[in-house]
Amino acid sequence: MTNDSVVTIQNLVKQFPVGGDFFTALKDLSLTINKGEFTGLIGPSGSGKTTLLNIIGGLDSPTKGKVSVLGQALNDTSHGERARLRRKYMGFIFQSYNLLPVYTVFENVELPLILNKMDTDERRSMVEQAVESVGLTDKMDSRPNMLSGGECQRTAIARAIVHQPALVLADEPTANLDAENSHHIMKILVRLNQELSTSFIFATHDEKIMAYLRRIIHLDDGEITEDEIIDNPKARD
Amino acid sequence: MLFKIALKNLLGARLRTFLNVLVTAFSFFLILFMSAMYDGMLQHAKQVTMDTEIAGGAYWHPEYDPLDPMKFEDAHSALPAEIQSLVDQKKAFPVLVSQASIYPGGRIMPAIMKGIPPDQNIVNMPTGALAGHDDISIPVLIGKGMASDTKLKVGDVFTIRWLDADRTYDADEGTVVHIMDTENFKLDMGHIWIPLKKAQTMLAMEQEATYVTYEKGLPTVQDKGGWIPRDINYLVQDMEAIIEADKPGAIIMYMIILALAAMGIFNAQVLSIFRRGREIGTLMAIGMTRQRVVGLFTLEGGLNAVLAAVATLIFFGPILWYFGANGIPLPIDYSEMGMIMAKRLMPIYTIGLIVSTTVLVSVVVLIVSYIPSRRISRMQPTDALRGKVVA
Numbered sequence: 001m002t003n004d005s006v007v008t009i010q011n012l013v014k015q016f017p018v019g020g021d022f023f024t025a026l027k028d029l030s031l032t033i034n035k036g037e038f039t040g041l042i043g044p045s046g047s048g049k050t051t052l053l054n055i056i057g058g059l060d061s062p063t064k065g066k067v068s069v070l071g072q073a074l075n076d077t078s079h080g081e082r083a084r085l086r087r088k089y090m091g092f093i094f095q096s097y098n099l100l101p102v103y104t105v106f107e108n109v110e111l112p113l114i115l116n117k118m119d120t121d122e123r124r125s126m127v128e129q130a131v132e133s134v135g136l137t138d139k140m141d142s143r144p145n146m147l148s149g150g151e152c153q154r155t156a157i158a159r160a161i162v163h164q165p166a167l168v169l170a171d172e173p174t175a176n177l178d179a180e181n182s183h184h185i186m187k188i189l190v191r192l193n194q195e196l197s198t199s200f201i202f203a204t205h206d207e208k209i210m211a212y213l214r215r216i217i218h219l220d221d222g223e224i225t226e227d228e229i230i231d232n233p234k235a236r237d
Numbered sequence: 238m239l240f241k242i243a244l245k246n247l248l249g250a251r252l253r254t255f256l257n258v259l260v261t262a263f264s265f266f267l268i269l270f271m272s273a274m275y276d277g278m279l280q281h282a283k284q285v286t287m288d289t290e291i292a293g294g295a296y297w298h299p300e301y302d303p304l305d306p307m308k309f310e311d312a313h314s315a316l317p318a319e320i321q322s323l324v325d326q327k328k329a330f331p332v333l334v335s336q337a338s339i340y341p342g343g344r345i346m347p348a349i350m351k352g353i354p355p356d357q358n359i360v361n362m363p364t365g366a367l368a369g370h371d372d373i374s375i376p377v378l379i380g381k382g383m384a385s386d387t388k389l390k391v392g393d394v395f396t397i398r399w400l401d402a403d404r405t406y407d408a409d410e411g412t413v414v415h416i417m418d419t420e421n422f423k424l425d426m427g428h429i430w431i432p433l434k435k436a437q438t439m440l441a442m443e444q445e446a447t448y449v450t451y452e453k454g455l456p457t458v459q460d461k462g463g464w465i466p467r468d469i470n471y472l473v474q475d476m477e478a479i480i481e482a483d484k485p486g487a488i489i490m491y492m493i494i495l496a497l498a499a500m501g502i503f504n505a506q507v508l509s510i511f512r513r514g515r516e517i518g519t520l521m522a523i524g525m526t527r528q529r530v531v532g533l534f535t536l537e538g539g540l541n542a543v544l545a546a547v548a549t550l551i552f553f554g555p556i557l558w559y560f561g562a563n564g565i566p567l568p569i570d571y572s573e574m575g576m577i578m579a580k581r582l583m584p585i586y587t588i589g590l591i592v593s594t595t596v597l598v599s600v601v602v603l604i605v606s607y608i609p610s611r612r613i614s615r616m617q618p619t620d621a622l623r624g625k626v627v628a
């Protein structure tokens with residue numbers, strides 16, 4: 001592992017127990033992702049994208065193999081330590097936004113900072129900055145049920161980046177959005193990637209996202225079939 | 238921090254929270270109210286007994302046992318000097334107790350015949366009604382309950398038969414001079430009250446008595462002459478025992494009410510954990526540890542108790558206050574059932590009652606909030622995120 005690597009995976013196998021037997025979702029997978037990358041895990045439904053993302057995020061554990069994230073070998077960490085790693089250094093974006101319905105935009109975005117025990121003033125300015133960077137300043141006090149899908153996902157993005165994490169994991173972030181909103185969101189993410197030097201890993205099969213990626217890792221049936229670096233992504237000027 | 242989030246979640250889930258809180262508040266109210274009624278009943282019964290019967294306490298003849306009428310015939314003597322001196326100073330009055338048979342309307346009934354000085358004013362009894370009936374052989378005072386049992390009215394004459402000091406039977410006519418309406422059934426049931434002097438003459442026990450009741454605030458005499466001092470605490474014991482004997486029923490009642498509230502919260506808690514699986518997963522993904530999520534959900538449930546206390550104050554406080562100030566009219570006359578009860582019950586709210594009820598309800602609510610929340614700690618974040626929650 002070099003100093004620049006954010007994720008290092010060696011010979012990862014993930015099996016799920018299925019009725020007395022095992023289903024192998026990831027088959028002997030090795031991979032390194034470096035700081036500042038804007039990478040997509042691309043593949044058809046059921047190819048293992050979410051499973052891989054969950055393991056990188058420490059939400060699920062490998063059956064075999066070594067996984068190291070942000071310098072921490074996840075194999076030897078406890079639940080609590082993995083929670084701390086996520087709290088401090090990671091952000092998550094989900095397909096279905098997963099905003100807390102009873103919270104306002106401000107409160108949703110504030111939550112990771114509260115978990116990190118930041119004081120009120122610091123929280124306020126960081127939340128305002130994050131909300132501003134996704135263009136939702138005028139919706140600060142709205143609840144999710146008052147927002148459009150695109151606005152919900154922008155709120156979720158603000159929540160994922162508010163504590164300036166080293167790594168953001170996004171699972172099908174545009175799957176519930178129309179083309180216009182998808183592009184809007186990807187542009188925001190590209191900008192944040194450049195400004196914060198945060199690494200992004202996407203799991204997607206959305207062509208629109210692919211056009212923004214700098215690296216595309218193709219997954220099929222739990223195996224990497226292709227790993228391409230893209231110097232000039234189509235959607236970027 | 239958890240507290241703030243929990244409160245926000247709770248207030249955000251308006252209707253669900255409102256219903257839970259209302260049920261809890263209602264059980265809070267019922268427990269508080271019923272306990273206060275109990276205390277009020279006890280207090281009232283004590284007050285009435287002290288007022289009409291016990292006063293400051295009594296000295297008993299060593300052989301006297303109010304529950305054993307067979308021994309009445311041995312339980313009398315002249316008063317020890319110091320006790321006699323209290324009587325002379327009008328700080329105490331003697332009572333002579335004996336067994337008698339009465340024949341109202343031709344029937345025979347056993348009775349406890351008590352001679353009491355008509356001019357006493359130490360206990361609240363209309364003994365004055367016994368005074369000044371020179372034309373009547375034996376003036377008799379009875380209670381309402383006794384009057385209805387014997388079908389006697391004021392002015393009715395009936396035969397009284399008794400065993401005098403020489404162990405010979407004697408009989409004479411008694412005349413009802415007054416029927417008293419007393420809340421203390423112990424002065425009523427089976428009792429006939431006659432003037433002390435008359436009783437002493439009838440029984441050939443001149444200057445003798447069975448017990449002496451003294452006024453409130455008197456210290457115990459030095460030389461009791463073998464008589465037994467019975468203070469207020471002793472004398473209210475049997476009555477407290479009657480009321481205590483009823484308590485298990487009341488406790489079962491509270492348990493049922495509390496169980497209903499607990500079940501409501503338990504259900505809401507289980508439901509909310511199932512329905513909020515994705516939220517739980519999200520919190521874990523954002524970096525909350527499982528223990529904290531368990532803590533958060535437990536706290537949310539527990540806050541129900543706090544909100545319930547507030548709701549009790551707001552919704553039921555005025556009712557509690559109203560009954561506390563005005564009492565509750567009772568539809569039945571319980572004195573006929575051998576209970577000392579006011580026509581209006583005054584609940585009594587003590588700090589102890591309020592504190593213990595609050596603690597009890599809070600502990601129960603915390604437990605039923607914690608038990609369902611515990612399963613979160615066995616949940617996989619990935620399952621939770623997919624909204625899949627397994628027990």
Ligand SMILES: Nc1ncnc2c1ncn2[C@@H]1O[C@H](COP(=O)(O)OP(=O)(O)O)[C@@H](O)[C@H]1O
Pocket residue numbers: 016017018023025043044045046047048049050051052203
């Ligand atoms: N908890 C699980 N138990 C059993 N099988 C699972 C579980 N999670 C995922 N799988 C299976 O693993 C495979 C990969 O799933 P997933 O990572 O969600 O794919 P993708 O995100 O690429 O659509 C699928 O066949 C899926 O059915």
Ligand SMILES: [Mg+2]
Pocket residue numbers: 049050051171203
């Ligand atoms: Mg998936």
